Amino acid sequence: MPEYVTTSDALVAVNGTIPFSSVSIPCNSGSVVPLAIGVLNLKGNTPNRFARYEVSVKGNIQIPEGGAVTPIALGITVNGVVVPESVAIFTPQAVEQYGFINTSAIITVPCGCCVSVSAVYTDGTVDDPATTPTPSITVRRNASITVERIA
Numbered sequence: 001m002p003e004y005v006t007t008s009d010a011l012v013a014v015n016g017t018i019p020f021s022s023v024s025i026p027c028n029s030g031s032v033v034p035l036a037i038g039v040l041n042l043k044g045n046t047p048n049r050f051a052r053y054e055v056s057v058k059g060n061i062q063i064p065e066g067g068a069v070t071p072i073a074l075g076i077t078v079n080g081v082v083v084p085e086s087v088a089i090f091t092p093q094a095v096e097q098y099g100f101i102n103t104s105a106i107i108t109v110p111c112g113c114c115v116s117v118s119a120v121y122t123d124g125t126v127d128d129p130a131t132t133p134t135p136s137i138t139v140r141r142n143a144s145i146t147v148e149r150i151a
Contacts, residue, residue, distance in 0.1 A: 002027035003146040004034065010139045011064065018057070018074070018119040020145045032147045039118045040147065044109035051111070052151035055086075056104040057119040059143020063095050067134035073124030076105040078115050082122055083107075089124045098140060106150070119145055 004020035012018055017038040027033070031051070033041045044051045055076055063069060069092060076086035088103035109115050121139075125131040 001025060001146055001148045002032045003144050004038075004040070005144045006059070006139055006141050008141045010141075011136050012121045012139055013136045014121060014123060014133050016121055016136075018059075018121070018139055018143060018145070020119070020143070024144065025146075027147070029149075031149060035116055038145075039116050040145070042107060042109050042115050042117060042147065044111045044113045046111055048151075049111055050151075051109045051149065053107045053109065054104055054148045054150050055107055055117050056102070056146045056148075057144070058100070058102040060098045060100055060140035061090060061121075061143075062098045062138050062140070063092055063134050064136065064138045065096055067095055067136065068132070069093070069095060070131055070134050071124030072099070072101075072134070072137050073122045074101050074103060074119055075122045076103060077118050077120055078105075078107055080116070082120065087122065087124075091124075117147075
């Protein structure tokens with residue numbers, strides 16, 4: 001079960017990738033390979049028809065000073081597209097108030113194929129089109145993304 005973490009507080013713009021840059025637990029099988037900071041490649045290297053992974057993201061987030069208090073949403077992407085079931089929303093009561101967010105998604109990778117996964121700050125104001133999301137959030141150091149092969 002590989003795990004990647006943020007090593008310092010990170011400012012992330014809307015639709016920006018959370019920068020998981022440090023390997024806490026490496027993948028020894030070659031099934032999970034980092035492509036870029038915060039982007040992982042999952043391989044379908046299996047004798048079966050597919051490989052199935054559970055991708056989990058957790059960490060503390062906040063709206064930095066100068067931002068507007070709006071809902072903050074994090075989601076897991078597959079090949080750049082947010083998995084709707086993975087979107088977790090936190091609505092702080094004030095700027096600079098940290099909140100914990102935890103989300104996961106089951107990702108199926110066909111045999112011989114690869115997909116890229118990441119965690120992004122996405123617009124959490126979709127229920128209220130009159131509200132504009134705050135332009136950036138702070139992700140506290142030691143936020144993590146873990147990948148577990150489940151089938």
